[in-house]
Amino acid sequence: MRGVARFSVPLLATLVLTACGGGGHDKLASKVHGYNVSDQPAPPAQQIFRRRLAMSPRTIDPTLATGIPAYNVVQDLFEGLVTLGPDGKIRPGVASSWDISADGTTYTFHLRAGARWSNGQPVTAGDFVYAWRREVDPKTGAEYAQSFSPVVNANAIIDGKKPPDTLGVSAIDPHTLKVQLTERTPYFLVMLYNDYCMPLYKPAVQKWGDAWTRPQHMVSNGPFKLTQWVINGHLTLSKNPYYWDASHVRLQREIDYPISERSSALSRYLADDLDFVDEPAFPASDVKWLEKMLGKQVQVSPYYATAFLGMLVHKKPFDSRDLRLALTMVLNRKVLSNQLMGGLSLPAYSLFPPLPGYTQHLPAWAHWSMQKRLATARRLYHQAGYSKAHPLKVELLYMTEGVQTRNYMEAVVTMWNQALGSDITLRNEQWKVMLQDIQYHNADLYWSSWVGDYPAPYTFAQQFVKGFAMNYGSYDKPSYQTAVAAAIAAPDKASRYAAYGRGEDVLNHDVPFIPLYHYKAAELVKPYVAGVQPNVVALHLARYIWIRKHSVQGS
Amino acid sequence: MRFILRRVLGAIPTLLIIITLSFFMLRAAPGGPFTTQRALPPQVKANLEHMYHLDEPLWEQYGRYLGDIASGDFGPSFVYRGTSVNDLIKQGLPVDATIGGLALLMALLIGVPLGIVAALRQNTAWDYAPMAGAMVGISIPNFVVAPLLILILAVKLHWLPAGGWGDGHPWYLILPVVSLGLPLIAYMARLMRGSMVEVLNSPFIRTARAKGLPERTVIMRHALRPALMPLISFLGPAAVTTLTGSIVIEQIFGLPGIGRFFVNGALNRDYTLVMGVTILYGMLIIAFNLLADVLYGVLDPRVRLS
Numbered sequence: 079m080r081g082v083a084r085f086s087v088p089l090l091a092t093l094v095l096t097a098c099g100g101g102g103h104d105k106l107a108s109k110v111h112g113y114n115v116s117d118q119p120a121p122p123a124q125q126i127f128r129r130r131l132a133m134s135p136r137t138i139d140p141t142l143a144t145g146i147p148a149y150n151v152v153q154d155l156f157e158g159l160v161t162l163g164p165d166g167k168i169r170p171g172v173a174s175s176w177d178i179s180a181d182g183t184t185y186t187f188h189l190r191a192g193a194r195w196s197n198g199q200p201v202t203a204g205d206f207v208y209a210w211r212r213e214v215d216p217k218t219g220a221e222y223a224q225s226f227s228p229v230v231n232a233n234a235i236i237d238g239k240k241p242p243d244t245l246g247v248s249a250i251d252p253h254t255l256k257v258q259l260t261e262r263t264p265y266f267l268v269m270l271y272n273d274y275c276m277p278l279y280k281p282a283v284q285k286w287g288d289a290w291t292r293p294q295h296m297v298s299n300g301p302f303k304l305t306q307w308v309i310n311g312h313l314t315l316s317k318n319p320y321y322w323d324a325s326h327v328r329l330q331r332e333i334d335y336p337i338s339e340r341s342s343a344l345s346r347y348l349a350d351d352l353d354f355v356d357e358p359a360f361p362a363s364d365v366k367w368l369e370k371m372l373g374k375q376v377q378v379s380p381y382y383a384t385a386f387l388g389m390l391v392h393k394k395p396f397d398s399r400d401l402r403l404a405l406t407m408v409l410n411r412k413v414l415s416n417q418l419m420g421g422l423s424l425p426a427y428s429l430f431p432p433l434p435g436y437t438q439h440l441p442a443w444a445h446w447s448m449q450k451r452l453a454t455a456r457r458l459y460h461q462a463g464y465s466k467a468h469p470l471k472v473e474l475l476y477m478t479e480g481v482q483t484r485n486y487m488e489a490v491v492t493m494w495n496q497a498l499g500s501d502i503t504l505r506n507e508q509w510k511v512m513l514q515d516i517q518y519h520n521a522d523l524y525w526s527s528w529v530g531d532y533p534a535p536y537t538f539a540q541q542f543v544k545g546f547a548m549n550y551g552s553y554d555k556p557s558y559q560t561a562v563a564a565a566i567a568a569p570d571k572a573s574r575y576a577a578y579g580r581g582e583d584v585l586n587h588d589v590p591f592i593p594l595y596h597y598k599a600a601e602l603v604k605p606y607v608a609g610v611q612p613n614v615v616a617l618h619l620a621r622y623i624w625i626r627k628h629s630v631q632g633s
Numbered sequence: 634m635r636f637i638l639r640r641v642l643g644a645i646p647t648l649l650i651i652i653t654l655s656f657f658m659l660r661a662a663p664g665g666p667f668t669t670q671r672a673l674p675p676q677v678k679a680n681l682e683h684m685y686h687l688d689e690p691l692w693e694q695y696g697r698y699l700g701d702i703a704s705g706d707f708g709p710s711f712v713y714r715g716t717s718v719n720d721l722i723k724q725g726l727p728v729d730a731t732i733g734g735l736a737l738l739m740a741l742l743i744g745v746p747l748g749i750v751a752a753l754r755q756n757t758a759w760d761y762a763p764m765a766g767a768m769v770g771i772s773i774p775n776f777v778v779a780p781l782l783i784l785i786l787a788v789k790l791h792w793l794p795a796g797g798w799g800d801g802h803p804w805y806l807i808l809p810v811v812s813l814g815l816p817l818i819a820y821m822a823r824l825m826r827g828s829m830v831e832v833l834n835s836p837f838i839r840t841a842r843a844k845g846l847p848e849r850t851v852i853m854r855h856a857l858r859p860a861l862m863p864l865i866s867f868l869g870p871a872a873v874t875t876l877t878g879s880i881v882i883e884q885i886f887g888l889p890g891i892g893r894f895f896v897n898g899a900l901n902r903d904y905t906l907v908m909g910v911t912i913l914y915g916m917l918i919i920a921f922n923l924l925a926d927v928l929y930g931v932l933d934p935r936v937r938l939s
């Protein structure tokens with residue numbers, strides 16, 4: 079989920095462009111490009127990976143962590159029952175295997191005997207029980223507590239109606255964990271790699287309270303342990319010798335630098351101070367010259383995230399489906415994605431971003447010519463009761479942070495007003511103000527985006543489920559609810575995806591939101607960094623990364 | 634001594650006004666520290682607010698806060714959980730003090746001699762070149778200078794790191810200090826030249842020369858001290874400029890100073906953190922101005938007497 083307010087001062091980029099002038103680019107390119115890279119790993123002393131984080135994590139307590147920067151760090155410090163491979167697919171983590179009951183509600187996890195904490199103590203089933211109870215305990219104040227809703231009694235505990243020890247999770251013995259779900263939940267296993275599902279070392283948390291995440295107190299069970307943390311400065315992680323798979327971890331150290339200015343991150347990368355810049359590494363407007371200068375160091379890949387416009391569908395004027403349809407149809411997303419975002423996004427016509435195995439269900443009009451769409455949209459707009467004399471007058475709310483969003487929103491509004499003669503204006507608010515306005519239903523039409531928490535359609539589908547906390551538009555169409563329920567109950571992937579497809583059809587028909595684009599992750603990777611494989615969740619675990627033997631050409 | 638005491642006591646109501654205004658203005662800003670994209674379950678939110686006393690009436694929170702800061706406790710940070718504002722300031726202030734102090738020192742060491750030389754060699758190349766340079770230095774803001782320096786010295790030439798703190802290694806300090814100090818050098822050079830020219834034209838200098846003192850003695854013993862006066866009164870505001878200017882520099886170079894806490898804190902509605910930094914800034918500004926006034930008195934007996 080994208081809770082990160084971003085700033086962009088595209089100044090440096092501009093300066094680089096003007097300063098380099100004519101053939102300047104190529105001169106710089108040969109220098110930056112110029113590494114001699116071998117297939118052999120560099121000696122252990124050079125196995126250091128320097129990575130940029132989009133901002134300083136607020137906390138790296140797995141129970142409480144939110145936002146992508148914290149997620150990047152926690153995933154290297156801890157390991158859940160399952161973890162992700164370099165390809166972004168689920169693979170066994172602390173649990174070496176698991177059994178799922180025939181009705182899909184009971185999970186029995188078998189924990190590795192060799193799993194250890196960074197202090198050498200064994201990781202036990204009890205560590206998961208403790209962590210998960212802490213997550214749902216309303217006293218903890220965890221933002222992701224509701225993610226545990228599928229587990230028996232989780233919702234009652236979150237609401238303060240039952241004590242945390244009634245959560246449907248128990249340690250049968252130190253190496254066997256049993257989880258009881260209220261109903262079949264196909265995404266449950268996939269979800270378990272997330273920060274909020276990590277085990278915790280109870281003695282450290284109890285002894286140090288909130289300060290247990292400081293380097294001198296923290297005990298973790300992942301491939302790395304925390305050795306230094308200067309807030310807003312850097313985090314240093316060093317290899318955890320007790321990690322069960324430590325023999326396959328080549329990196330000795332990982333240093334994370336929180337740098338919110340993308341232009342600063344870029345210059346530090348170009349100055350060889352960083353080996354990797356995570357998504358979003360640079361403004362879309364810079365992609366062309368960066369690709370020219372850095373070649374394959376620019377890594378662009380599909381990302382499991384969608385940007386859209388939200389609406390209040392039970393309130394005038396957006397209670398009119400004709401109007402919603404007219405507005406969505408009129409937008410030329412190809413122009414928006416290609417010309418405004420330099421191809422760093424895919425035009426979106428429906429909710430789910432592309433996911434291997436799932437065929438997107440697009441609305442019929444997505445295949446029409448622009449001309450036909452314009453004509454139909456104009457007819458619908460009139461049908462909804464608007465005309466030149468009585469144009470639609472609304473404000474589109476978006477956030478102040480981020481130049482790119484502003485440019486995009488201006489283009490959207492211009493397209494609408496030109497094509498339909500509407501009188502839509504823009505209003506920007508600071509991120510927190512905007513969130514409050516959306517949550518209090520003070521915004522009729524607003525920019526929004528969603529980054530999937532795990533690579534499964536449900537993370538997107540839930541946003542329009544009745545009663546879900548983030549269904550801010552209060553969408554409640556019964557046929558959609560039925561389709562999602564059917565997907566959850568589906569015994570296999572084929573029938574599940576078919577049900578999600580039906581759900582997407584309902585959304586396409588109802589238009590409770592206006593899809594804009596699916597994200598692409600833009601990352602910068604030095605040629606000597608091995609093991610950074612593009613994947614839909616844009617997560618690259620440091621346990622797979624290593625540094626190749628290399629030298630700078632001509633030095 | 635009495636003067637200092639009076640000024641320190643006089644600062645208390647000023648600080649109190651700063652604290653009160655920023656306390657209520659912060660709370661009045663829409664959105665709170667726990668406004669998140671994923672709306673919190675009501676019970677969870679209530680517990681969090683209770684934990685930070687946000688469920689109490691505003692005046693009660695205000696009273697509690699005043700009590701806390703009176704005992705030197707700025708409270709826990711809302712956003713960086715498990716960290717107190719005192720810890721964050723303790724971590725961040727040395728960064729700003731190093732960068733700002735060095736920038737100020739550099740400006741003094743370069744700006745003052747440049748100004749003096751320009752004044753002594755009025756209307757020659759020695760005067761025109763540094764003054765033209767100073768004009769440019771004043772006009773170009775440091776958020777332009779800094780990326781330019783990074784581009785040339787770090788990205789193109791690979792001589793210096795493009796950012797980061799590097800645990801305070803001198804290597805990492807050069808670019809931020811220079812970016813922060815350049816406009817100050819310019820200011821100080823111009824200021825120094827102006828006042829020096831004025832002093833050199835005054836009757837007592839003419840007298841000193843008339844009694845046959847060597848030019849060196851005239852400058853060093855008689856002209857320099859009065860010529861430094863405007864510079865001294867500029868030091869207070871200069872220190873403040875360095876302080877606020879460092880917010881931009883911190884952001885560009887990714888330094889872990891308090892300026893970034895200030896900005897991030899404001900955006901995230903980290904009430905205690907923003908308050909803590911505001912009070913600290915307020916105190917520093919008052920202290921710098923006081924220091925400048927005291928120095929002024931030391932150098933100019935007339936000020937002491939009145």
